Amino acid sequence: MTDIADAASRLDLDALRLRLLERDEGKVNESIPELANADPGVCGIALALRDGQVLSSEDTDVEYSIQSAVKPFVYALALADDADRVHDAVGIEPTGEAFDAIRLESGSGRAPNPMVNAGALLTASFVRGSSIEERAQRILDGLGLFAGQDLRIDDSVVESEQKHGDRNHALAHLMRSEGTLQIPVDDAVAGYARSCSVLVTTKQLAVMGATLAFGGVNPMTGRRAVSEDIARDVMSVMATCGVYDGSGTWFRRVGVPAKSSVSGAIVLSAPQLLGAAVHSPPLDPQGTSARGAVGAEVLSDELDLHVLSTSRS
Numbered sequence: 001m002t003d004i005a006d007a008a009s010r011l012d013l014d015a016l017r018l019r020l021l022e023r024d025e026g027k028v029n030e031s032i033p034e035l036a037n038a039d040p041g042v043c044g045i046a047l048a049l050r051d052g053q054v055l056s057s058e059d060t061d062v063e064y065s066i067q068s069a070v071k072p073f074v075y076a077l078a079l080a081d082d083a084d085r086v087h088d089a090v091g092i093e094p095t096g097e098a099f100d101a102i103r104l105e106s107g108s109g110r111a112p113n114p115m116v117n118a119g120a121l122l123t124a125s126f127v128r129g130s131s132i133e134e135r136a137q138r139i140l141d142g143l144g145l146f147a148g149q150d151l152r153i154d155d156s157v158v159e160s161e162q163k164h165g166d167r168n169h170a171l172a173h174l175m176r177s178e179g180t181l182q183i184p185v186d187d188a189v190a191g192y193a194r195s196c197s198v199l200v201t202t203k204q205l206a207v208m209g210a211t212l213a214f215g216g217v218n219p220m221t222g223r224r225a226v227s228e229d230i231a232r233d234v235m236s237v238m239a240t241c242g243v244y245d246g247s248g249t250w251f252r253r254v255g256v257p258a259k260s261s262v263s264g265a266i267v268l269s270a271p272q273l274l275g276a277a278v279h280s281p282p283l284d285p286q287g288t289s290a291r292g293a294v295g296a297e298v299l300s301d302e303l304d305l306h307v308l309s310t311s312r313s
């Protein structure tokens with residue numbers, strides 16, 4: 001067994017889960033009924049290792065909509081399908097603002113980065129396909145490669161996302177006026193909403209994180225989802241922009257490329273070490289799972305995952 005697999009198997013993930021459950025800060029997102037109805041008492045932690053093994057606590061088979069944790073993976077697929085178009089329209093600089101800020105890169109009209117809604121509306125529009133349905137299928141198939149399992153979309157979440165998606169419509173109109181969005185506004189919002197509405201479990205999300213961590217190859221299936229270069233580019237942007245205006249604090253405290261989401265999931269990719277996911281619905285003011293962030297910090301400390309760690313042998 002490798003050192004990291006050995007250390008991971010010695011962790012008591014159920015004990016960590018109980019410790020996290022003692023914390024009751026944070027508030028469940030109420031932007032749509034499907035999220036508002038989430039059980040605040042759910043808390044799960046999963047680790048996906050190089051040999052395909054998944055270590056997990058209780059509550060890691062609970063399904064929820066992936067929400068913004070989909071953004072790194074859609075970015076990866078868009079890069080694979082049309083990197084030039086993505087680079088022309090989507091930057092890679094952190095914004096220091098909320099995920100749904102109505103703001104484009106000054107001067108260029110580009111979306112600031114693919115981890116905020118502006119960028120994700122574009123990347124979801126750049127994946128291969130000539131209709132909403134074709135692009136949604138491409139995204140679903142691509143996410144399935146990352147997860148090593150077939151995934152599906154929750155139609156009631158799609159419907160709610162579209163009904164309550166005024167800010168996303170506003171962003172799409174703005175980008176259409178700048179010429180960066182090339183498909184109709186309604187199609188872009190519909191495509192992005194579908195990507196956010198893919199159902200995952202915490203175990204599946206950990207494997208998705210591991211696929212990036214191991215250079216684009218799913219450690220469970222051995223199948224390649226994206227190239228090694230794309231996996232590295234995606235993890236770079238997760239490291240700098242993945243937790244929105246909390247990305248600096250996250251990098252110092254956890255030091256692992258990650259992406260948060262309003263469903264309370266956080267996906268982590270520790271390069272060449274492991275993939276992980278933590279999930280618990282109550283969110284801090286920046287929209288990151290409050291328990292998830294603490295859990296991630298504990299995992300990083302216990303397993304020495306910080307990418308800038310100088311103590312790892």
Ligand code: GLN
Nearest residue numbers: 067068099196261262263
């Ligand atoms: N679907 C949500 C939105 O567009 C996703 C946001 C998130 O998870 N931060 O507002």
